[in-house]
Amino acid sequence: MGIKDLLRFMKPYVEPIHIKNYAGKRLILIHFSKSAAYSCSMELCLDSDSEKKLRYIEYFMHRVNLLRYYKVTPVVVFDGGNVPCKAATEKERNKKRHAYRELAMNKLKEGNVNAASELFQRAVNITPVMAHKLIQTLKSENIEFVVAPYEADAQLAYLSHLETEKGGIAAVITEDSDLIAYGCPAVIFKMDREGNGERIELEKVFSAVSCKPSFRNFDMKLFTGMCVLAGCDFLPSVPGIGVARAHALVSKYRNIDRILSVLKFEKGDQMLEDYAKSFNDALAVFQHARIYDINTKELKHMKPLPENFLESLNENLDFLGPYP
Template sequence: MGIQNLLRFLKPFIEPVHIKKYSGKRVGIDAYSWLHKGAYSCSMELCLNAQTDAAKRYLKYFMHHINLLRHYNVTPVVVFDGGSIPCKSVTEHERHRRRESNLMLAKEKLKEGNASAAIEFFQKAVHITPSMAHQLIQILRSESVEFIVAPYEADAQLAYLSAFDDDQGSIAAVITEDSDLIAYGCKAVIFKMDRYGNGEEFLRDRVFNTVHGGLSFRNFDKELFTGMCVLAGCDFLPSIPGIGTKRAYSLVSKYKNLDRVLSTLKFERRYQMPEDYSESFWKTVAVFHHARIYDRETKALKPMKPLEQKHLQSLNGDLDLLGPELPPSIAAAIAEGHLNPVTMEAFNYLSTAESCSASVNSPTFDDIDQDETRVASTQESCITIFSANQANGEYVTGTIITCKTRRCTGRLLPLFQRILLWTQKNMRKKLLHLEN
């Protein structure tokens, strides 16, 4: 996950830190990073029966770390991953394949009675779903912990928040295990934070302004640094065989021009540079600079930074590579934790199409806050939402939403109506595409 071997390469610039250094400040949390670490302790339960109490231990792990930050007067800002970005589809497919393979091996080891080996494979097979993330969101909401669901990559959203001034709601640092935050240009990142608040701190200014053992980035600007990261290999684009972080640094440091680096790689016989690598390289650089994020002020999507002409040209006008555009109402519903960012279906307000009803249960992590709404038995004002998302080769065309209280209807009905209009329009486009 992240830039291959980047943290090891930058180790001379990374120093120990305790979270109390950020007392009185806002710190961003890469939610899926802690969710993954928490899931390791209950990976078998999550893979076999996610509804058991034992399978909820990842929530306790997460909230322990939230409370640790609050103990040291650090304000957590939790950012969740959203939908998949197009240029990451190959990586996501490969990860899914590996998880399925590890799950099969885990079950085989369990049948053989080898529990320790099974758990190792279960840990590699566990997958954090939007539903699991939403259970955490309900707790964060009840604890008044600030959160946001990114439209796509949480890394981009976190880097965007870190670029603000302090009086504009900036975050002073990000806690994560993903080195992509460095490529996105985040100014301060804390890696490997333990349960006591000890971690390893990367500071962008420290890297650009100091020299360690002949390793210097003083002649690098942000684009050269990001280009070096992309050359080393990332989730969006694998590296050219024979090019790692050290070689990428040497080339960029020598030529100080990314086009010249690409030309050198193209004509040197020892490197087998794919025909379309240069095009893919510039598209990936554009994503690291301009990925779409959610702007709370306008309640709409926008690029992290205004698009530069050269990056616009590298995308060939296909801005969906930065993350497909979404209507403001949909983007806001995702950001606020009301819509599943993958399926675009509403969380917790749904019942089956066959019965147009849902039972009211005692509040759990799966339930929505009582003050928001209750899903109840059949009402006259049922709302049908058509999802244009394809699942198992068929289109879902009858998800029913039922509201019981007047407050629910007043607050949620306009949102559902907007979603309905957008999803119907999207469905028509997809159906027309299939017919053609």
């Protein structure tokens, strides 16, 4: 889902880009997401035996081969398990997918294939079986891939901050605005079949002098805090707090604890009882989620955990991704 309306809010910072600009770069990562399955969503939902069911592989490999054509080295990242604080979101999504599938089946029985197709696109889900089949294709093409232990977004953010010689990457291609909240330095959205896309670079966002909305007084923690306030997969927003209001609060107070106090005073009767704790947990996931270290081949946190953070949680870190 991403952060609602974040990309629209940050439109002044979006610049057109073509993938050829990254020719010779060591790595660009592609997030395997639901959009790959739209062309065969009906067949996937119906578990058809038709070859069309595998069109998502063709769709995805076109993007991979497009990068290779322009001399860019692709790496694909897959989601692993869900972090515990995303359980409510996943439950709601599964409920909606089931409802859309029921509606699609009804339209199909009525003979309205076009309407059914649109509903199946909303009902389709990326499954481990689909990921496995794509991985087999990637292996046969000698394409590097990583399966994240939990959120692919956290894995992408971690890789985007590595040095090039250690597997670092130049940009992330995705449709998920969460990547900005995770702190990926360069994110490319809406890449078409010809390689055109839209890019946001965080360094330019934080350094822009005259661009509005301004982020000059933000650091990465405040920016991520703004995203959590606006509502994310880990925590719904407080009623009446969208991305514009969240930006205004962060711009005014520049302190997360102060903002939470103001919200409690102004909207306490509309907030979850444990909103402050849930907020800090969500913020921590964006900063410290568990990822796979491609160099040591071990699980670690995206960023090191501060000592006071460990003490405040009594070392209960399962919400960042349980350690096996």
